[in-house]
Amino acid sequence: MSPTSQAYPSAWKRPPQIFTDPLWRRVIFSGMVLYLLLAIGSVEVNWARVWEGLERGQQFVMGFLTPDFTSRWRDISIGLVESLTMTLTATVVGIIISVPIGIGAAKNMAPTWVYLICRAIISVSRSLQEIIIAIFFVKMFGFGPFAGFLTLSFATIGFLSKLLAEDIEDIDKSQVEAIRATGASWLQILVYGVSPQVMPRLVGLSLYRLDINFRESSVIGIVGAGGIGATLNTAIDRYEYDSAGAILLIIIAIVLVVEYSSSLIRRRLQ
């Protein structure tokens, strides 16, 4: 880039990797700075309140370091059982519903009208956040883990069907062709041509979703859909930071165990 005919420069500066055009560079950076100034200017911080809160923050950190598992153990265990059962049932039901939808949303397996319907279901399920769905399900079905179960199942459908459909669309066509050449019906093509190709990944995705569902189950309790989130919310509202710390540690531990074991199983499958 630099002209070689002139004196060789003694220092070299790394050229920019993005926005290589100098004019655009200036425009974009000044736009960013302007936005930042506006944004930071519009954030109102009550520093006195923050300063007061620091002490409480210190209490929370202390609570985190000296967690109290015993005094609220009954509530914690109820919440935990709700979360775990909700996670498992929702994942299983979600998989059972999302497999047909996933097959329907694969362009190479379904006629166009089925494809469009299934894609519509997927995009509705994906575009709404779990919390908002949970609020509505709680209003419809009453408080408790049943609403949470429905929320997680609904969210699982969007996630799993989309990835399954993409997987089915990416399969090796020649295997399907070979099965079809034997005179197999649509169902036989699905069982012998498609499912062996996508099965390992489907199992992997299901385990991954199990992991996500547990994480989400700890949150949707905040809006009344049962699970450990409800217990955590109560603990924080009552400023019982040692119990809250215990709950957070349990969540972190379970997430770690689920994540580690699911990655182990997935690695063995592939």
Add this chain to the structure above:
Amino acid sequence: MIDGLEEPVKLPQIWSYRTPKARFLIWLAWLALVALFVFSWQLMNTNTLWMFVWDAPTHAADIASRMFPPRWEYIHSIWLPLWDTLNIATLGTLGGIAMAVPVAFLAARNTTPSVLFVRPVALSIIVASRSINSLIWALLLVAIIGPGIFAGIIAIALRSIGFIGKLLYEAIEEIDKNQVEAVMATGASPAQVMHYGIVSQVMPAFLGISVFRWDINIRESTILGLVGAGGIGLQLDASMNVLAWPQVTLILVVILATVLVSEWVSAKVRAALI
């Protein structure tokens, strides 16, 4: 021996993919899964009031009839919360990046000062941040530093550390060692090796990860208001508490539009980077 020859080995007439033992084990695993499911279902629904479940369709129809049509005039009181939501996501992402980058360099095996002492600390920071949802962070921070946008920004930043930190440290571990060695061979100082050898290699991955997290943060910051951490969720909560369903519909439409736009922007930017 001769007996064996006379009696030919009986081979199965029908070919099957798995041995009987493997099939039995798989069948057993399925049985265990079904049993676990039924058990969980029973345990979960011990306190479910089925009466509420059965009349849910009536409730749903009732809510739906109240939600339409959306109250479009209300949009003028949403602009400010929407701006706040955008700020929570953007400033939160920037804060998260500022904290995640050092953590990632401490966690990556090839840049950490000590694999034995510093790396586990950095990894546990990443794990703790990742396993706790931003809504829970917001819940904690609202209790600690009071309700408002500031709590939302910090919550988003704390949640982003884990995500950005994890993906970035994996990217750092995967860099091409030869380039680093070449820079070292010129007699560069450690800071120069970092700048010219490592940073330039992870830069595209880093920008992609950041934009991706920004997109997720927009999504999450729309609901942080439910626990009092500012933004459009605050309006959603307020509207729902006073049963103003037409306003709720409008807010949901705005949230949906925001999420779609941010997803589009992030997809475009990431496509341009790669």
